Every structure is written in structure tokens, then in C-alpha cells.
Amino acid sequence: MGLIGELLLLPLAPARGSLWVLRQVVAEAERQYYDPSAIRRELSLLEERLEAGEIDEAAFERREDELLDRLHHRTEQDF
Template identity: 35%
Template sequence: MGLFGVLFGWPLAPVQVLIRLGELIQEQVDQQLHDPAAVRRQLDEVEEALAAGRISEEEAATAMEEILQRMIS
């Protein structure tokens, strides 16, 4: 890297760390959105809410569609 790289790169280090942190967060979000176990849990929660009468059939169908769309997108 050399002396010039250290001198000129050091002020940008916080920005580089922030960018990497953003990338890590994005990877985690993508992993959770596409994790089959997480999707199954969300679908189970919708089914439980429907069975308990907390949501209507239409709301359950809409919620399930949104969950499945997030998984495939």
C-alpha cells in the first residue's frame, strides 16, 4: 500500500467501514428473507392468526402472497 496509500487512505477508513457494515446488513436481510425456515414461520403465524380469528380470509391470503413474493424476489 505504501506511505501515500496510508496517508491518503486513512481519512476514508470510516467511510469504508460504514460501507462494509451496510453490505453485511444487506446480506443478513437477504438471507433472512429467503430462508425457508423463516418463511415457514411467517406462514405459520398467518395461519394461526386466521384460525384465532384475528385476521380475515382476505387478509390471510394477502399476507401469504406478500410472504411468498418476498421469498421469490
């Protein structure tokens, strides 16, 4: 794209910048969501809550399945 194209698209620069920032925020949120150490921490806290009687076995299993799915999703993306 030449100089003329850049000049014509100049009014869209704020929108393109905002889109870039939004993509960066989404990428970081996904990185944190699928971070194996964060998932393991959540699993540990979940087990503590079960042992303390704060949650029942069914709630534990549901949440554990969700966390393991996240962990599995992360390992699939690494390959």
C-alpha cells in the same frame, strides 16, 4: 495501489469501514428476510390467526401472497 495511495486514502478509512459494516448488516437482514424456514413459520402463524378468527380471508390471502413471493424470490436466487 501503492503505499502512497494507501496513505492518501487513510483519512477515508473510517468511512470505508462504516460502509463495510453497513453492507454486512444489509446482507444479514436480507438473509433473514428470505430465509425459507422463517417464511414457513410465518405462513404457519398466519394460518393459525385465520383459523382463530383474528384475520379475515382477504387479509390472509394478501399476506400469504407476500410470503410466497418472498419464498419464490429466494428460490430464484439459488439458481
